[in-house]
Amino acid sequence: MIEFDHVSKHYGRGQDALRDISFELERGGLTFLIGHSGAGKSTLLRMIMPTEHPSKGKVVVNGHDLKSLSGRKLPQYRRSLGVVFQDHQLLADRTVFDNVALPLRVSGFSHRDMGRRVRAALDKVGLLGKERAMPGMLSAGERQRVGVARAVVNRPSVILADEPTGNLDPALSGEIMDLFEQFSQMGACVLIASHDLALVARYQHRLLSLDRGCLLSGGDA
Amino acid sequence: MPNSSSTKNTVSPGGFKHYLREHRQTAGESIDQLWLKPFGSLMTILLIGLSLTLPLALIVVLENGRDLVGSWQGQSTVSLFLSEGLSEPEGLALSKALAARDDVRKLRYLSKAQSLQEFESSSGIAVSLELLGENPLPAVIIVEARNADPAALDALRGELSSLSGVAFAQLDLQWVKRLQAMLQVGVQSAQVMALVFTLVVLFVVMNTLKLLIAQRRSEIDITLLVGGSHAYIRRPFLYLGLWYGLFGGLLAVTLVEAFLWWIEGPIANMASLYDSSFQVRSMPVMLFLQALVFSSLLGVVAAWIEASAHLRRALPR
Ligand SMILES: Nc1ncnc2c1ncn2[C@@H]1O[C@H](COP(=O)(O)OP(=O)(O)OP(=O)(O)O)[C@@H](O)[C@H]1O
Ligand SMILES: [Mg+2]
Numbered sequence: 001m002i003e004f005d006h007v008s009k010h011y012g013r014g015q016d017a018l019r020d021i022s023f024e025l026e027r028g029g030l031t032f033l034i035g036h037s038g039a040g041k042s043t044l045l046r047m048i049m050p051t052e053h054p055s056k057g058k059v060v061v062n063g064h065d066l067k068s069l070s071g072r073k074l075p076q077y078r079r080s081l082g083v084v085f086q087d088h089q090l091l092a093d094r095t096v097f098d099n100v101a102l103p104l105r106v107s108g109f110s111h112r113d114m115g116r117r118v119r120a121a122l123d124k125v126g127l128l129g130k131e132r133a134m135p136g137m138l139s140a141g142e143r144q145r146v147g148v149a150r151a152v153v154n155r156p157s158v159i160l161a162d163e164p165t166g167n168l169d170p171a172l173s174g175e176i177m178d179l180f181e182q183f184s185q186m187g188a189c190v191l192i193a194s195h196d197l198a199l200v201a202r203y204q205h206r207l208l209s210l211d212r213g214c215l216l217s218g219g220d221a
Numbered sequence: 222m223p224n225s226s227s228t229k230n231t232v233s234p235g236g237f238k239h240y241l242r243e244h245r246q247t248a249g250e251s252i253d254q255l256w257l258k259p260f261g262s263l264m265t266i267l268l269i270g271l272s273l274t275l276p277l278a279l280i281v282v283l284e285n286g287r288d289l290v291g292s293w294q295g296q297s298t299v300s301l302f303l304s305e306g307l308s309e310p311e312g313l314a315l316s317k318a319l320a321a322r323d324d325v326r327k328l329r330y331l332s333k334a335q336s337l338q339e340f341e342s343s344s345g346i347a348v349s350l351e352l353l354g355e356n357p358l359p360a361v362i363i364v365e366a367r368n369a370d371p372a373a374l375d376a377l378r379g380e381l382s383s384l385s386g387v388a389f390a391q392l393d394l395q396w397v398k399r400l401q402a403m404l405q406v407g408v409q410s411a412q413v414m415a416l417v418f419t420l421v422v423l424f425v426v427m428n429t430l431k432l433l434i435a436q437r438r439s440e441i442d443i444t445l446l447v448g449g450s451h452a453y454i455r456r457p458f459l460y461l462g463l464w465y466g467l468f469g470g471l472l473a474v475t476l477v478e479a480f481l482w483w484i485e486g487p488i489a490n491m492a493s494l495y496d497s498s499f500q501v502r503s504m505p506v507m508l509f510l511q512a513l514v515f516s517s518l519l520g521v522v523a524a525w526i527e528a529s530a531h532l533r534r535a536l537p538r
Contacts, residue, residue, distance in 0.1 A: 049446060051446070072450065075445075075448045075449060075450040075451075075453075076448070077448075078445075078446060078447065078448035079447070079448035081448075083446060083447075089439070089442075089443050089446075091439070091440050091443065102443070102444065102447050102449075103447040103448060105243075106444060106447055106448050106449035106450070106453050107448060108239055108240065108243070109239075110239050111242075150447070154447075154448075
């Protein structure tokens with residue numbers, strides 16, 4: 001489903017953010033991407049979105065070579081992704097409802113379906129009743145959960161999450177993780193970057209471990 | 222349930238009806254956007270309106286000028302003053318022969334006596350034949366040509382003046398020719414001006430949108446990331462450009478109408494001095510619509526250029 005083939009990335013003059021990474025993730029699995037700060041976790045996720053392209057190698061998702069996706073294909077592909085960003089990336093001047101509804105709106109959902117799906121997603125992250133709130137009125141953890149709701153509202157086949165539990169207490173973290181597990185059990189491919197090793201240890205899932213751009217374990221090439 | 226088929230799904234789930242509603246909503250939201258920054262929007266619309274007023278006013282004035290020249294051309298006639306020696310039957314025979322010509326639309330024969338009558342009635346001076354002894358006025362044939370074009374009229378005058386029995390033929394078209402040349406200059410300046418101000422309007426709208434797009438940069442990035450197409454992201458800006466153009470155009474049209482209303486009185490006065498019934502025409506409906514469509518289109522095109530340029534540069538491509 002997600003395939004990295006000898007992927008390297010270097011930004012400008014600095015050292016390589018990713019070095020010769022190869023791995024493959026299957027449909028219906030949940031995988032943790034671990035590594036210390038600066039190891040290249042966000043960079044790796046950005047290759048899948050894709051907001052960056054590899055300097056070397058290629059990334060293939062759902063059979064699409066991401067470098068060759070262009071025109072209409074790229075937005076179509078992105079609608080099959082759900083992304084939780086490290087810094088939420090919510091629109092400050094839109095309500096929670098509108099933020100969560102954005103992926104549905106761009107894919108042309110009807111108002112009725114949109115309302116139903118948004119409320120279902122907010123319910124899953126425990127924020128039902130906050131539809132009309134503005135992101136600025138929410139706590140950091142609540143904002144993060146809005147980000148999670150937006151990522152899953154479109155029922156994506158690939159879910160990428162960059163530190164989705166960074167601001168959450170253990171109980172809430174567990175709930176969000178359970179949610180991701182549910183999605184993976186229903187066939188989505190879930191990839192979660194985290195340095196919360198305690199949380200990761202609680203789940204028996206595949207680990208990809210990055211160290212200064214190198215894949216230490218979990219790769220299969 | 223994960224929706225793995227959504228990558229292949231090119232038909233939007235809501236269908237065409239939804240698409241239309243989406244458009245209506247975007248159009249409404251972009252109007253709200255205008256109100257969000259009323260001063261900036263007003264400045265933009267004012268700039269567009271004023272830029273379009275000048276070329277539009279010139280076009281309207283030229284149209285009126287063309288009407289004026291046309292009305293004079295309609296009156297363009299060749300007056301044939303007949304030789305002293307020509308008898309009245311001979312004169313009538315000549316006019317009969319002329320009337321048969323293809324290039325003559327209408328003619329009027331005035332005998333010496335009728336010429337005198339005409340003169341008396343138009344000048345209000347009673348001519349005493351006892352005093353003059355003899356009617357000094359010649360018989361006249363006033364020929365109205367079928368073709369009112371100055372060159373054709375001039376050729377006709379040349380031909381008729383060489384007929385036997387015609388003392389001389391007179392045509393007063395110098396005026397019309399000069400005016401036509403002036404109009405031509407006017408038309409060309411209007412074209413140049415229209416081009417220049419079209420560019421000004423494009424630039425104004427593009428610049429306004431550049432700022433708006435910069436303010437909504439993060440929104441655009443996120444929308445791209447969740448799968449918003451370029452068309453979807455461009456849409457609100459296109460509507461914004463449309464409103465700017467439309468309101469700017471309305472302003473220009475209003476200003477030009479006001480200008481016409483303002484000069485109507487003086488022009489009518491002047492026309493009456495020249496014994497003309499010429500009247501300033503207000504803007505034809507067609508031109509009115511054309512101006513609005515044109516300015517709206519300009520706004521949309523400018524917005525399209527600016528939004529596309531941003532999307533080409535946007536980080537997540
Ligand atoms: N846009 C960029 N330009 C230059 N260097 C970058 C850029 N983005 C990331 N890097 C570098 O690439 C390396 C990996 O960064 P990345 O953000 O992927 O780390 P990370 O594992 O996500 O860290 P964290 O856990 O702190 O989020 C870092 O050394 C970083 O400085
Ligand atoms: Mg990171």
